[in-house]
């Protein structure tokens with residue numbers, strides 16, 4: 146219950162911050178709407194008594210009051226909706242923005258890569274819409290229902306204090322409803338993983354990029370079967386919870402129905418004995434029917450508010466995960482240039498949710514101005530090492546030092562602003578081409594000169610000539626005039642984006658040319674090496690290339706061979722060939738493949 150109250154309070158505070166006057170107006174209108182029905186019951190009682198006494202004037206007055214109240218009950222809710230709808234949408238926007246900030250604003254990637262996070266995210270994405278206008282409706286209706294229950298209780302108590310027990314009969318349905326919702330929430334969490342995996346298969350099935358491979362592999366039926374199995378597993382969990390929850394709710398309603406029957410009997414008996422008027426009996430029957438309605442509404446509102454509260458609690462969980470990732474307070478400034486180099490001292494790292502080291506005791510020196518190639522078999526730990534250099538994660542042991550200063554001591558934003566990167570799994574943001582490239586250096590996002598220069602540095606300027614409107618071409622399929630690009634074209638723009646920062650201290654190229662052929666990669670990298678040499682004079686910047694293509698790799702000043710998270714060999718191409726170790730073997734194998 147504390148979580149629900151906390152959630153309601155948070156919703157109210159959010160809405161108050163958006164628009165206090167609209168919130169007050171909505172509360173007043175919803176309260177008046179809710180109070181109108183119970184207040185109509187005494188009017189009906191008075192109407193009955195006046196009719197029995199044949200007092201036409203009093204009967205007309207009572208009928209007019211009852212009609213006005215009925216009108217209020219029917220119409221005020223619509224006016225209230227106008228007031229709270231906008232509040233709800235504003236709340237939803239605020240939560241959307243907060244979620245984007247939480248997910249993208251965290252210093253590292255840990256929260257996005259851990260499986261536990263993915264499950265919570267799935268639930269949160271599904272439930273987020275509940276923090277919009279429907280949650281405001283639930284909150285205000287709950288308040289209105291509380292007012293209606295209070296008025297009903299007072300009216301009943303005036304007739305016979307025993308009738309006050311009637312609202313008490315509403316307690317079991319409420320408690321059982323709460324248990325039912327907790328059961329459903331547990332089931333939603335238990336089903337999230339299967340649901341997420343089923344969703345992944347569905348997305349895969351309708352993804353145009355996946356279409357080719359699915360057809361060639363004749364994978365359609367397989368995907369459908371697996372999707373259906375996962376979906377059934379998720380639905381099975383949810384269905385059994387729904388049955389259980391429905392049984393609990395029905396049991397609660399039965400308790401109330403018994404109370405209703407007893408109250409009606411009590412007043413009808415007193416009216417028959419002449420202790421109450423006929424109007425009083427009508428009043429009680431009208432109110433008792435409303436209490437039944439109020440309880441049903443309260444239970445479903447409680448259910449809705451519990452779901453909203455749970456969503457807001459998930460947000461708090463996210464915030465806590467985010468807070469845990471805050472980098473340590475910086476106490477050193479990023480230098481303008483690298484004088485000596487970057488040294489990895491006994492660096493080890495394991496993903497926090499696994500029990501093995503992915504990078505294990507790496508000692509390495511990357512000299513200022515060098516182009517360094519990282520090679521190794523799949524899963525050797527190359528990308529993980531890149532993540533440590535970009536500070537997406539901090540090492541679990543050892544340090545990465547720049548000219549003797551631990552890079553963890555630099556303000557993270559400054560370190561990132563002096564790094565540049567292009568990855569194999571690059572962004573495909575659907576904007577105009579200039580922005581798609583310009584995002585690589587936000588202050589210059591709309592600068593045609595900077596974007597053109599970056600594409601030239603990347604050696605991919607030719608892609609602009611293939612776009613109808615050059616840098617003004619809108620890209621992507623979700624926009625009506627958007628142009629769809631090939632994988633290679635997107636990748637060329639991504640390379641340009643990676644080159645937007647003209648003089649970074651660290652340029653990371655993590656298989657950014659995988660969609661291009663070996664010759665194109667060779668040419669591009671030769672351009673980067675020449676550019677890096679020019680930049681190196683000014684900043685001592687280091688270029689780090691991850692590639693499986695040895696024809697490119699051989700150009701690097703330093704080649705580092707990783708195996709099982711350790712440095713197996715390091716040296717220049719000639720050194721490593723002369724040594725006749727792992728690199729020489731792999732190089733010969735690939736070279737033989739090209740002959």
Ligand SMILES: Nc1ncnc2c1ncn2[C@@H]1O[C@H](COP(=O)(O)OP(=O)(O)OP(=O)(O)O)[C@@H](O)[C@H]1O
Nearest residue numbers: 258496499503521522523524525526527528529530
């Ligand atoms: N987010 C993650 N969570 C858990 N384990 C991970 C994660 N990312 C990578 N790993 C594991 O760490 C190891 C190294 O992965 P990494 O991506 O660094 O290899 P790589 O050398 O870049 O491989 P590739 O050449 O295939 O890109 C692998 O065993 C991989 O399964």
